[in-house]
Amino acid sequence: MEIEIKFRVDFNEIRKKIENLGARLIREEVQEDLYFSVPLPRLLRIRHVINLGEVILGYKEIQDEKNEEFEEIEVKIEDFEKMKEILTRLGFGEDVWVKKHRLVYKLNEVTFELNKVENLGDFLDIEVIGEDVEEAKGKIWEIAQKLGLKDSDVESRLYQELMREKREATLR
Amino acid sequence: MEIEIKFRVDFNEIRKKIENLGARLIREEVQEDLYFSVPLPRLLRIRHVINLGEVILGYKEIQDEKNEEFEEIEVKIEDFEKMKEILTRLGFGEDVWVKKHRLVYKLNEVTFELNKVENLGDFLDIEVIGEDVEEAKGKIWEIAQKLGLKDSDVESRLYQELMREKREATLR
Numbered sequence: 001m002e003i004e005i006k007f008r009v010d011f012n013e014i015r016k017k018i019e020n021l022g023a024r025l026i027r028e029e030v031q032e033d034l035y036f037s038v039p040l041p042r043l044l045r046i047r048h049v050i051n052l053g054e055v056i057l058g059y060k061e062i063q064d065e066k067n068e069e070f071e072e073i074e075v076k077i078e079d080f081e082k083m084k085e086i087l088t089r090l091g092f093g094e095d096v097w098v099k100k101h102r103l104v105y106k107l108n109e110v111t112f113e114l115n116k117v118e119n120l121g122d123f124l125d126i127e128v129i130g131e132d133v134e135e136a137k138g139k140i141w142e143i144a145q146k147l148g149l150k151d152s153d154v155e156s157r158l159y160q161e162l163m164r165e166k167r168e169a170t171l172r
Numbered sequence: 173m174e175i176e177i178k179f180r181v182d183f184n185e186i187r188k189k190i191e192n193l194g195a196r197l198i199r200e201e202v203q204e205d206l207y208f209s210v211p212l213p214r215l216l217r218i219r220h221v222i223n224l225g226e227v228i229l230g231y232k233e234i235q236d237e238k239n240e241e242f243e244e245i246e247v248k249i250e251d252f253e254k255m256k257e258i259l260t261r262l263g264f265g266e267d268v269w270v271k272k273h274r275l276v277y278k279l280n281e282v283t284f285e286l287n288k289v290e291n292l293g294d295f296l297d298i299e300v301i302g303e304d305v306e307e308a309k310g311k312i313w314e315i316a317q318k319l320g321l322k323d324s325d326v327e328s329r330l331y332q333e334l335m336r337e338k339r340e341a342t343l344r
Binding site for chain 2: 079
């Protein structure tokens with residue numbers, strides 16, 4: 001399982017702190033994610049990683065109320081538009097786009113996804129893969145504290161939800 | 173659109189006739205197709221082309237009563253099992269497997285798909301891509317006649333339907 005906590009951050013400030021911890025930059029991605037209308041706790045999206053020319057179909061099942069525990073299945077696909085067309089024809093409606101610039105750092109078994117999200121702001125997802133949820137959360141919080149992050153910095157809403165709220169606020 | 177007529181044939185006999193017409197062998201495939209339970213006129217399958225190591229997600233919409241006119245969208249994917257898992261989690265049930273050995277020949281704009289289908293027998297699909305359905309069918313029948321194929325050789329049921337009937341007969 002994927003255990004992940006999302007914090008609201010300042011991109012440049014937290015970036016320096018992550019690097020000072022000794023974490024290694026392993027990837028930079030410009031992602032354009034199209035989410036489909038699938039009832040929670042399920043998520044379905046096609047991710048286009050623009051700078052790497054990759055397209056990935058992603059399915060997630062949220063396992064908890066705080067959106068911190070996920071089961072995830074991802075599969076690379078050849079073509080964004082064709083996949084979108086198949087899902088649309090199968091009856092899945094387009095929900096929202098989430099576009100971000102992401103830096104991925106690693107420090108031992110901890111992954112840092114530092115995101116500048118278009119129209120939403122800066123976020124840091126700290127992630128650990130594991131079966132023992134409490135142990136994983138312990139590791140995440142140990143690191144979060146070293147970065148000066150607090151409980152009040154946590155953003156428990158999904159990017160898809162934040163984007164949907166943004167859209168609804170705009171329509172009002 | 174894809175216009176295609178399926179005939180029951182004898183694999184070796186019709187193969188010789190196709191080659192005598194001057195058609196060119198362009199591909200040989202060992203296909204294992206998993207069809208999902210999607211209501212007609214839609215078809216959804218994952219195709220594993222064993223000998224080429226390719227996996228393709230395929231979606232079709234049948235446009236006519238005789239199953240001769242299709243709209244088709246195909247997209248290459250990286251992994252059969254992951255795609256199957258995503259579709260299953262999204263609620264699509266597995267229906268039937270169709271396994272075949274296929275030779276693909278081409279003569280001008282006509283494609284011949286000669287299939288030895290596990291548990292079902294030998295079939296020849298003659299296919300033309302085009303927007304004018306009547307013109308395309310005219311071309312298909314002109315070639316079919318040269319191969320000695322008649323109206324009574326036509327099999328209008330889909331492979332998925334034939335396989336389903338086979339399964340139901342076995343269960344009886």
